[in-house]
Amino acid sequence: MKLVGTRDKSQKVTLSEALLNPSANFGGLFAPLKLPKFDKNFFHKAKDFSYEEVAMEVIRSFDFDVKDDIFKNALKTYAKFDDKKCPLHIEKLDKHLYINELYHGPTRAFKDMALQPFGSIIDGLAKKDGKKYLIMCATSGDTGPATLEAFSGSENVKVVCLYPDDGTSEVQRLQMVNAKASNLKVIGIKGNFDDAQRALKSLLSDKEFKDELAKNELSLSAANSVNFGRILFQIIYHFYAYIWLLKKGALKDDEKFDIIVPSGNFGNALGAYYAKKMGAKIGSIKIASNQNNVLTELFNYGVYDINDKSLVKTMSPAMDILVSSNVERLLFDKFGDVKTRELMLDLSRAKCYEISKIRGFKAKYCTDEECAKFIKKLAKNGKLIDPHTATCFKFANTKKPTMITSTAHWVKFTPSMIKAIKNEKIYDEKAQMLALANEFNETIPDEILSLFDAKAVHTSVVGQDKIKETIIEWIKK
Template structure:
């Protein structure tokens, strides 16, 4: 199977590329992305069979259905990265909270966030492809808090790879920041920028499409790629854990072939929600994908009105910082799948030129077949955290937004995107617990809930800062080139 460009002009023949090409060069013509044009459809009997497999075997079976050009041996090596998770057999842990409510815990990897589920295998594949080709790559990412640590971790000391992470100064939690600025690896560089996540993401996209920047890298024997979910390699692994949750419930007899489920996703850049949508297209009996935003509720407005309007929007800092995003890149892949490359190009150009686009009422009805959206305030979020903490369950501020959209008459799966340890001050404030400092508060909260905190988190507070750089957006390229020259 090949991937195609998401943007095109009238009568333009769509560029088709192999997965390996899209992984190493993720930007498509007209500044677009790459996406599948069609998906393999899994039969009912095969869903039952898949549901009995352990996660690693399930993942390889799903990947095989796509018939991509990357060697199966490399995919096997990539999936083996899950052996570093809390439970190698269950890197994603599906747990029942109460009747009709399950939580899909995706944070049991090395950096305690769902990004590890995709980025751990993704890093192995990119490094493997680079070595096979005898090429060297600069992998870049922009982060609102979770992608950065996961990207740096997966590429630390990887062969044929250098990795740069851009994060917004004062725009992440303290633990997220410490994970990035203390990360060890001679091939890693972390840069804080004076701006928000959208600024970081725009800077990334500008560099990815800059011939001048690519030329400077080429002169130093480096090609350019990205680890954000603009890269389809990330999305591939995000399809798998949604499909696995459905298959497991089917296998356990919790649901039958006629039962549909709803998946609730705390949304920022829309990659997680897109993964659920793609799983649905492959035959998982998912009815609605429920999109939850924080007070940066651009997606709520879009899925309710059909208008994506940035003209009067300013980013609001919330207690769920990984969702503090206004430009959700992966919505583009949804538009492409629903309306085609020409229409997607029109809408994306409107967003670029007018900071706003609007789909028709018929197009909105088409989106509403699969999606509904709402948003959660910080106060509502804190109330949910406190409620579940009293039951002995720690729910982080991103996952907590999802409870607002639970329908007690439907079977719901909440996508839990991060462990609470990354957001201790918010957890303590929500539960009215006093503390002297974040480290002391972290251990205090863990004791109350009788939870263990991994050494990877507790050791951060005493680790040396290896990446102190903070710069203006205009200085990013200069900082990167300066580092590469060393």
């Protein structure tokens, strides 16, 4: 199978080409024109499969040009997770409500689920081709640490991570600025995540920048979910969630379940949408947002309008996003390349577009006050949830099987947890984190605790006009 451009479907590339060069014609992305399908017989057999076996079945179904052994080697990165046999953990919360914890990897966020194997594949392809790459990523908090961890120490890949100064949690920031490997560069920018993502997309299509990299024998790629390699691995865990429910007897063969996804950049929700189209019996995909609720307006009213909107800083910072890049792949799947190109031009020029309402999605948003109430309510029942997962509980009153997608460990957002549960301010984040963990009989990972005593390696904070210059200076050293 080949991938095509979302704004020009005549542009066709292999997966390996899309992994290493993720920008498509006219500023578009790469996406599948058609998706493989799985039937009832497969899901019946898959109840006995391991996570890795499910993953390989999904990957093989696309018939990409990358060989099985590269994917199998990539999936071995899940050995770094808490459970070496299965990288995620699913548990039942209520009669019809389940939670899919995707944060049991090395940086304690769902981004590890895709970026650990993605990093292995990119590194393997670079070695195979005898090339060296500069991987760019822009982060609202979790993509950065996960990308840095995935490529740490690589001889074939350098990484530049852009994060909004004062726009992430303290633990997320510490995970980035303390990254020690010499192939990593972290740059704080004056602006928000949308500014960081805009800068990344600009550099990906900047000929002068690419030429400068070429002088230093580097090719350019990206680790954000603009890269389809990320989306591929996000399909798998939604697929597995369906198989898990079948195995546990929570679903009958033809019964559907709903998925709730806390969503900012829409990659996680897109993975659920693709899994549904591929045969997983998913009913509604419920999009949970914070007060930056552009997705709520899109799915409820068919309007994407960022005129007169400014980014709101919330207690769920990884979702503080106004321009959700992966919505483009959904538009392409629903309306085709010509319409998608028109809509993206409208967004660029008029900061607004309108579409017919897309079926199969529901959307709600949470205020910080509502998130805090959900965190406190769950804590009273002995369960700690992070502020992003908390947005999902706006949908939690359900009479049908429903899976919450939990995206981060609570330790990454201790100030918000303390305020919600204790109504206290932070005076010593590490001490208060330990006290909360002790109260709930939880263990804090050593890699989180050690951050507070480490000396920052990366201290650069620059204006958006200095990003390219800063990167070029670094790669020349």
